[in-house]
Amino acid sequence: MTAISAQFALTDVTPDMVLSDDLLDPQGQVLLPKGATLTEHTIESLHRHNVVSVRIAMGELTPEEDAIQRAHFQNRLTQLFRKSDDDNANGLLHRYIRHFRLGDEA
Structure with a gap:
C-alpha cells in the first residue's frame, strides 16, 4: 500500500504526529529520521533549527x-x-x- 503524507507548517504540528520523510538540515544532515514521532521537545528543537515545515504521515491508500x-x-x-x-x-x-x-x- 502507498503511504499518504502532507506538508505542515511547523506552527501547525502537534505532539504525536509522525514524520513521513527524513528531516534534513540545509547541509543534508538528518535532524530526525523518517517515522520519528514528534514531541513537544522535538518541536521546540525544530523551531531553534529554523525549520518551517515538515511532511507528516497521514495513513495509507487502500x-x-x-x-x-x-x-x-x-x-x-x-x-x-x-x-x-x-x-x-x-x-x-x-x-x-x-x-x-x-x-x-x-
Whole structure:
C-alpha cells in the first residue's frame, strides 16, 4: 500500500504526529529520521533549527485507491511523453519519473 503524507507548517504540528520523510538540515544532515514521532521537545528543537515545515504521515491508500492513483500517473506520463523516444533526454527523464512515481525500472 502507498503511504499518504502532507506538508505542515511547523506552527501547525502537534505532539504525536509522525514524520513521513527524513528531516534534513540545509547541509543534508538528518535532524530526525523518517517515522520519528514528534514531541513537544522535538518541536521546540525544530523551531531553534529554523525549520518551517515538515511532511507528516497521514495513513495509507487502500489497494483500490492505489490502483486508481497508479493508473492516473501512468496515463498522465503517457500523455506528457507521447512524443519522446528512449534515445534522448526526454526518454531518460520519462524513465526516471516512471521509476519515481510507479516503481518501474528506470
